[in-house]
Amino acid sequence: DQQVKQNSPSLSVQEGRISILNCDYTNSMFDYFLWYKKYPAEGPTFLISISSIKDKNEDGRFTVFLNKSAKHLSLHIVPSQPGDSAVYFCAARRQGAQKLVFGQGTRLTINP
Amino acid sequence: ETGVTQTPRHLVMGMTNKKSLKCEQHLGHNAMYWYKQSAKKPLELMFVYNFKEQTENNSVPSRFSPECPNSSHLFLHLHTLQPEDSALYLCASSQESGAEAFFGQGTRLTVV
Numbered sequence: 549d550q551q552v553k554q555n556s557p558s559l560s561v562q563e564g565r566i567s568i569l570n571c572d573y574t575n576s577m578f579d580y581f582l583w584y585k586k587y588p589a590e591g592p593t594f595l596i597s598i599s600s601i602k603d604k605n606e607d608g609r610f611t612v613f614l615n616k617s618a619k620h621l622s623l624h625i626v627p628s629q630p631g632d633s634a635v636y637f638c639a640a641r642r643q644g645a646q647k648l649v650f651g652q653g654t655r656l657t658i659n660p
Numbered sequence: 661e662t663g664v665t666q667t668p669r670h671l672v673m674g675m676t677n678k679k680s681l682k683c684e685q686h687l688g689h690n691a692m693y694w695y696k697q698s699a700k701k702p703l704e705l706m707f708v709y710n711f712k713e714q715t716e717n718n719s720v721p722s723r724f725s726p727e728c729p730n731s732s733h734l735f736l737h738l739h740t741l742q743p744e745d746s747a748l749y750l751c752a753s754s755q756e757s758g759a760e761a762f763f764g765q766g767t768r769l770t771v772v
Contacts, residue, residue: 550702557700582760591664591750591763592703637703646691646716646757650703 551575552640554651563660567625571638571651574619578640582648583612583623586635595636596623628658663687666751666764673741674772681736681767683751691757692734694726695750697766703750709734710757741771 553572561567569583579600584592598605598612598621605612611624625632635655639648664685673679685692694706708716709728723745725737734751748768752761 552702584763589765591666591752591765594760594762597760639703646708646710647693647705647718648761649705652700652702 550652551578552638552649552651554636554638554654556654557652558655558657560657560659561628563630563658564627567623567628567632567656567658569623569625569636569638569654569656571621571623572619573621573640575640575642575649576619577642578649579643580641581612581614581621582639582641583610584637584639584650585632586637586653592637625656630658630660632656633658664751664753664762664764666749666767668767669765670768670770672770672772673738675741675743677738677741679738681738681749681751681769683734683736683764685732685734685751685753685762685764687753687755687762689753689755689762690731691754691759692728692731693752693754693761694734694736695752695763697748697750699747706736708757715757738769741769743771746770 582597583595586592614621635653637653638651667682692709696704706720707726727735748766750766751764754761
């Protein structure tokens with residue numbers, strides 16, 4: 549049973565436009581959510597996170613939105629740049645738990 | 661330089677071989693993790709070490725044997741692996757277990 553799901557395996561966006569990456573979760577006990585970015589031949593790099601007490605967190609071009617009632621979070625990147633082309637993973641953590649549960653990832657391609 | 665270094669980057673081994681993966685973190689973190697990433701699957705947590713003590717084993721077969729001699733080093737000893745164990749093995753560390761994890765670049769393992 550996959551508790552964190554990224555239903556879009558890939559996404560293609562024009563440079564300068566907004567990229568929206570989506571993630572759904574099933575466990576209502578998750579209280580902390582993270583986004584990671586992964587380039588080929590490298591490990592995932594932490595990007596941005598959000599606590600369940602918030603519904604939005606912004607860091608430069610990156611904004612994460614959390615909709616607890618829908619058990620849905622999204623990552624907005626605006627404006628999208630060619631260097632944003634990577635695989636993006638969302639992850640979630642249950643309060644008091646030691647591990648992060650990851651989604652399958654979405655490959656984002658930014659076209660010039 | 662990510663602060664988490666894994667060696668080797670690539671490993672090809674036969675099913676009867678014994679090999680070890682090494683991870684070292686220079687971040688002063690107290691928790692270290694082994695993750696497995698197979699093709700088109702989410703990152704799967706294998707083991708968690710907190711202050712050198714193993715605190716989670718995610719039902720990993722005994723042919724994978726972790727070792728954590730101190731908070732900065734983590735090993736994964738491999739013995740009589742199967743071809744389906746071929747995957748990217750990622751080491752990560754965090755200040756405390758469950759916090760944002762910083763990943764190494766991974767070891768691409770191929771079992772022949």
